[in-house]
Amino acid sequence: MIKNSLKWLGWIIVILVAIVAIFLIYVTAVDYKPAAQIQLQTDNNNGSELKQGEPFTVTTFNIGYAGLDQGQDFFMDGGTMSRSSSKEQTEENLSSIGTVVKETQSNIYILQEVDKNASRSNYINEVAELGKLLPEYSRTYALNYKVSWVPVPVLHPMGSVESGLLTLSTFQSTSNTRFDLPGKESWPVQQMELDRAFIASRFPVDNGKELVLINLHLSAFDKGGVIRKQQLDFLSNYIRQETEKGSYLVIGGDWNHSLPGTDPNNFASQQGWPEWLQSFPETFSADGFQWANDPTIPSVRTLDIPYQKGVNFLAVIDGFLVSPNIEVVSVKGHDLSFKNSDHNPVTGSFRLK
Template sequence: MKILKKIVIVLFSLVVLVGILLGYLTIVEYRPKQQSTTSVKNNQTEVLKLNETYKSLTFNIGYASLGKDEDFVMDGGSKGRTDSKSVMQGYLEGIQNILLGSNSDFYLLQEVDQKSRRSYNENQVLSNAEALGDSYAYTFAYNFKAQFVPFPVSFTDYIGYVESGLQTFSKFKMDEAVRHQFPGEFSWPLRIANLKRAMVVHEYSIEGSDKKFILVNLHMSAYDGDGTLREQEMAYLKAFLNEQKTLGNYVMVGGDFNQTFPEAIGIYPPTQDIWVAYDMETDFLPEGYSFELDLTHPSCRLLNQPYDPLDSNTQYYIIDGFIVSDNISVTDVVNLNHGFLYSDHNPIEITFKLN
């Protein structure tokens, strides 16, 4: 009886501790507004012009922790972070070299950690800004902010505290940057340790035009089970695109959509059902818009294991790219295929003109 009593006491204590933890995490949960202005750091003075050639790059950098030697617990792997800070820093240096080599006018980056246990508290936002230098304005907005993420179940490898989000760079003056919270959320208690998906809308003046250039950086839902979050997010994005079309603005949306684009359906059939990217609705795009993609290489890989292009268990996706309004002429879209050395995504580069 004494042993049974001790077991009951231990179990009751654990329940109380878990209850206290969930209560605390609920109280301090990140609850963003529907729309909030995002500060522009190091804003530039040069203004965009019509009929000039510009270049933009979108890149999910995977918090510089999902390179070629990594797997991830949510993709069928086991890890929550890299084996050491030096490994993460090596990936980050490689990512920044890709950015510098592109010399784009705009960079749309996703999964950039500002302060997170999973990336050894490296301020990647500041590091990226220092790497690109004073010729770029930049913004940062949260896409994931949580006091404690308990996965994977490990005393050393758990994700823990997370501050991560969307970082955008520009060689041109930003008039305004606004974070838009996507609708929908996970049920409690999953919600308190999960992402708060968003898109950041950057507005630019154009010399000689009363219209604006609207540049959107987004990262949409991935692990939402039946896809209801994606449906709400896509409906929100579609309404936004329609509104901008009515205003006559020049619109470019880039990022990680976490869905297979209509033109890419069937290129990389699922080899397993660990994580299957939903097919985007073929009639999603409003009139006056087009997808701009490079279908010659995958834009993402599954993190079920370290990268091995010869292994049949290696799963690919095309889920990164751009949506562009028809008053923008696109001259080239290129997947900068780096073999997933530094991230589980490849960067996508687009060259364009404002007509």
């Protein structure tokens, strides 16, 4: 009897190992491997031309796939959840996010964690839905997370993911390029992780120059910020090349660092500094560039627990870096109390010198 039980146990272990092996072979074979540069399609690219000296506004917002509202935690941050609580909640979050975005009346929106076809957001095409809410804007989308199946957490896996960056604009662009960022996790973790990237959109200016607008989302959970440093080095080199051309540059998005000029200690919290959050490295080089952040309004909360005012650790990780030939007119963080996303949006007003 014992011998038969051990035999069956052995077969079960063999079968489980085989299933895991087959799964790893499969996800490796179908792993999304984007080229270093991809020219992106832009829909409804019928906007106006940027004018030197006239203010324009840009809003950055990590919408957390319309699933990370106040009541949510996330397993990667120490919580338990991996998906939106329901399709109805996802739709409500997305509708509220769209309303907030419209109310800022910005010329350009750079959004992160926008799902197109994902289990975690109930397969709602958020790109299409946001496009309906803002029909007068051009739309450029770049994948940075495409995985056939994320098997964790085991009891409630994240599942399939197709997500990315979305840039919306009232200005006409001449090109939009996805740049793959360096730094990858080890196998097989990378096969289920994001492929970090940024969108570089080029907008002609009436003085013959160009505005290069970057929509980025840097790594978050790399140990010690090693991968983030590689990504920032790549960005620094890109900035140098564009500066030499005389371009205007606005770089915005989710930096996943505590940004210069901001201090998380200014926000009430009962939690300590989370392991994933890094201070912005002093080694980053962008001569003459200036940060445009709102240090008074937190732009992100921790996700190990649902949001509780005065409890979650808060920080400013969303904002802008702009070239010396651009004047920062104003910057405003929008305190939404993380009602529909784990981030708050930030709006900057700029003027091309």
